[in-house]
Amino acid sequence: MNTSAKITANNLGRRTLKDNFYKGLVVALSIVTISPIVLIIYHLVVKGINQISFDFIIKTPPDTFEAMTALTSGEIIPGGIANGITGTLLMVILASVIAIPVGVITGIYLYENPGKFLANLTRNVSDVLQGVPSIVLGLIAYMWIVKPVTHGFSALAGSVSLSIMMLPMIVRSTEETLKMIPQTIKEAALALGVPYYKVIFRVLIPTSFSGLLTGILLGISRVLGETAPLMLTALGSTIINLNISKPTSAIPLLIWEFYNDPNMVDLIWSSSLFLMVMVLTLNIVSKQIAAPTK
Secondary structure, three states: OOOHHHHHHHHHHHHHHHHHHHHHHHHHHHHHHHHHHHHHHHHHHHHHHHOOHHHHHHOOOOHHHHHHHHHHHHOOOOOHHHHHHHHHHHHHHHHHHHHHHHHHHHHHHHHHHHOOOOHHHHHHHHHHHHHOOOHHHHHHHHHHHHOOOOOOOOOOOHHHHHHHHHHHHHHHHHHHHHOOOOHHHHHHHHHOOOOHHHHHHHHHHHHHHHHHHHHHHHHHHHHHHOOOOOOOEEEOOOOOOOOOOEEEEOOHHHHHHOOOOOOHHHHHHHHHHHHHHHHHHHHHHHHHHHHHOO
């Protein structure tokens, strides 16, 4: 009896030791995983917070001479990124107008026709499209919009490239969200004689609204920081432009422009901080929407 108790105690001790070891390993690897983003946020806040002000939001960027004069005097660089903020919002709104209806309708089609050839082909193409480099989508928008439609760089071309990037996430999130709806809800609506299109627009979409909105917000947060496709489509502008047929700026484009000017280094950090806050806010909102209610 004593021998059996000793064996049990030894086994328990070894299991406890293994449990503590793997628990510590998981904690250590988790810290290693999150440390880069913590360091990135820390450096952005430390180096960029001084430039953040009301003028930073409502004014356009200064020229090189103004920035150099401010640096020489030890002052904060004047101006801001108003043209980038308005350009980003303009192109993201246009991209959403294009991508959201197409993505949601396509997702509904995939949900309603899971085994059909066209549905499977569409699903595979959507998966492939999600992995296409963003600069390739910029080239496509350049050939589709810049050359034949606007005959020059424009906000419309930038919006088209961003909408193509948003589509796969909206399509798949719509399909997966609809799959989580109990089939009995749809059957009950059909049994009451509700027309098929009303079942979709009055039952399925409202029921899955939180999941659809989450996918849309995640798609928007993905394209907010894209630079490569906009360099080939929107190009950039030194002024605030709301004409979709003309070149316009965006926050990522401004960051690239500041990077190429040694006198604008401080604006790189503040612009990056502002962009990161926008993306982080969208991600937090989407997580809160997707979180189950208690």
